[in-house]
Amino acid sequence: MSAALLVRTLRDPASAGTLDADGWNRLLAAARAERLIGTLAYRLEGVALPDAVRPILDDARRDSGREAQQALWEADRAGQALRGLDVKLVLLKGAAYVAADLRAGQGRFIGDLDILVPRDAMPAVERALIAAGWEWVKEDPYDDAYYRRWMHELPPMIHVERDRMIDVHHTILPLTARQTPDAAAMIADAVHITDGLYILSVEDRIVHSVAHMFADGDMQGGLRNLWDIYCLLPDADPMALAARATRHGLVPHVRQAQRLAGAIYGSGAGLTLWDKLVRARLLARDGWGRESRKLLVFAFFVRSHWLRMPPLMLARHLLIKWRKGHRPQ
Amino acid sequence: MRHAITLRIGPATFRIGSAWRQPIAELGRLYATYPDMDGAIADFTVRLQPTSLARRWVRPSIFITGDHGLADAAPMSLAHGLLAAEMGMNLQMALGWRRHLLLHASSVEKDGRVLVMTGESGSGKSTLAALLGERGWRFMGDEFALLDMDSGAILPFPRLVSLKNRAIDVVTQAVGVARMGPLLAATAKGDIRHMVPRGDAVARMGEGGMPALLLFPRFGHDAAVRPVGQGEIFMRLTQASTNYVALGEPAFTALTRFVANVPARAIDFPSGDDAIAMVDRLWEQLA
Known part of the structure; x- marks a missing residue:
């Protein structure tokens, strides 16, 4: 499994010194597929590298630098668009890590801009963003209605000139999920960084990342999310984190994230049987960058939907999606 | 992958893997005069894989992807496997090359x-x-x-x-x-x-x-x-x-x-x- 090689190299960069050409090819393919190539490039700084590898990692560092710059610009533009509204604009995920210069942001791939705003401000936020040039991506009325009724975020929007997406969150997890983290509390405790922009508190950053990885989604890109969590954990006081996890109803999820981050990227941790299944799912990537362990991956895909909605609603949703020609990867 | 070849073109090295023999054999013949890069560290990985499990054997259909790919890439017939490999290399360059x-x-x-x-x-x-x-x-x-x-x-x-x-x-x-x-x-x-x-x-x-x-x-x-x-x-x-x-x-x-x-x-x-x-x-x- 090349994902295992990837996490070993992130954990212990010096171990890259023993790789042969085939090992490097497998490592680079897995790192690209998991969108961890920029992170890998930063981790391998100072390690002696083969001549053929150095330019590949230089390119990856340059790409992540540009993504960080773009993310900050998009955050600035969103801040500008919402300036008149008297709304706390909280940056989430990659943009937040880069804006606060956190270790999790180093070399991180950043796609869309994710922001969190109070739910009662949504209509005004939506109007302000549209006035500033963002427009809807999805044309499908079912998808639009689904997002608005059940999801924790607006349907994605894209800026007409800059071609960059924004995800506007008003809650932490889908409204149909079993856990209901307290978004209002997260916004209330958010930390001001600059110019009307906020990021979540140290503990909430971790809880938010954990919520998305373990209580939602099918673990696609999970190795990168777990790397975020691994980098964020040392900043938090364990007692404060436990208290915050209790407040948001995510104690078992946070504990599992701590165990897996320790086992995969840190100095080790005891794992339960369920942890080991999750680890097997996270490491399902072969030396060509392909997803392996198809059955396990599919099981996690099914689980993600199970977590998201009650059975009857799930059946109806899957039927509609199937009729529209959507198939799981 | 079952079949593979490594090619160098100008400054870029490609590791091309395929579920089928034919595209790799054709590349091997047409790129015979290019430098022998067997076992080299490649800038890019290209994959020619079946569009679905059955499509490996029945009316074989190629999905072109790799380090960089397009989710909606049109499937190609195995008879056009050489073209698929070329397109796969072009795709990596177009989406991933940063040195020029x-x-x-x-x-x-x-x-x-x-x-x-x-x-x-x-x-x-x-x-x-x-x-x-x-x-x-x-x-x-x-x-x-x-x-x-x-x-x-x-x-x-x-x-x-x-x-x-x-x-x-x-x-x-x-x-x-x-x-x-x-x-x-x-x-x-x-x-x-x-x-x-x-x-x-x-x-x-x-x-x-x-x-x-x-x-x-x-x-x-x-x-x-x-x-x-x-x-x-x-x-x-x-x-x-x-x-x-x-x-x-x-x-x-x-x-x-x-x-x-x-x-x-x-x-x-x-x-x-x-x-x-x-x-x-x-x-x-x-x-």
Whole structure:
């Protein structure tokens, strides 16, 4: 499994010194597929590298630098668009890590801009963003209605000139999920960084990342999310984190994230049987960058939907999606 | 993957894996004169994989992907496996290459100076580069010209030349059938046949040159030569580049310098012979 090689190299960069050409090819393919190539490039700084590898990692560092710059610009533009509204604009995920210069942001791939705003401000936020040039991506009325009724975020929007997406969150997890983290509390405790922009508190950053990885989604890109969590954990006081996890109803999820981050990227941790299944799912990537362990991956895909909605609603949703020609990867 | 080959083209190394033998065998034959890169560390991984489990065996259908891929890439028939491999390599370059500014252009070199030709698919830039490569020019590439952002030089990317429809017969007559790949009939872009570049193009694929003339060829019209304004050239070249935005300011600086220093003309031509006469005349006058 090349994902295992990837996490070993992130954990212990010096171990890259023993790789042969085939090992490097497998490592680079897995790192690209998991969108961890920029992170890998930063981790391998100072390690002696083969001549053929150095330019590949230089390119990856340059790409992540540009993504960080773009993310900050998009955050600035969103801040500008919402300036008149008297709304706390909280940056989430990659943009937040880069804006606060956190270790999790180093070399991180950043796609869309994710922001969190109070739910009662949504209509005004939506109007302000549209006035500033963002427009809807999805044309499908079912998808639009689904997002608005059940999801924790607006349907994605894209800026007409800059071609960059924004995800506007008003809650932490889908409204149909079993856990209901307290978004209002997260916004209330958010930390001001600059110019009307906020990021979540140290503990909430971790809880938010954990919520998305373990209580939602099918673990696609999970190795990168777990790397975020691994980098964020040392900043938090364990007692404060436990208290915050209790407040948001995510104690078992946070504990599992701590165990897996320790086992995969840190100095080790005891794992339960369920942890080991999750680890097997996270490491399902072969030396060509392909997803392996198809059955396990599919099981996690099914689980993600199970977590998201009650059975009857799930059946109806899957039927509609199937009729529209959507198939799981 | 079951079948694999590693190829080096210009500055880039590709590790190509395939679920089927045929595309790799065809690459092995047509790239036989290129450097042997077996077991090298590759810049990019390309994968030719079945679109679904059954499609490996039943009416085999190729999904082209790799380090960089497009989720909605059109599936291809195994009969067009060679084209799929070429497209896979182009896809990696277009989406992933950062060491030079990529121009969607063909290029040829003479006396250390380079002629760059850019245009849409069907403009005749590939055919023209292939024919010039047989007549005293060194063929540098028919798909991407690599602009070095420090030195301003153009570097070669001499992969197989991809010839379409009517160009196939014209070039086969000029170079002989031994250097031609299999005829790939009825692809999405019509009939396609690949041509192996001459030995000098491969032997000198690490060697660039300063650009001396830029042409915008257009096949199928009465012969005409038009000047092109620098603003238009700049815009057309940014549109012809897949990594201009990703490279940011260095790309802007390099492209500005290219546009300011390299004379340019748009040329219309009704046939290959007319085009070659026009190129020779313009090279004499301007380069």
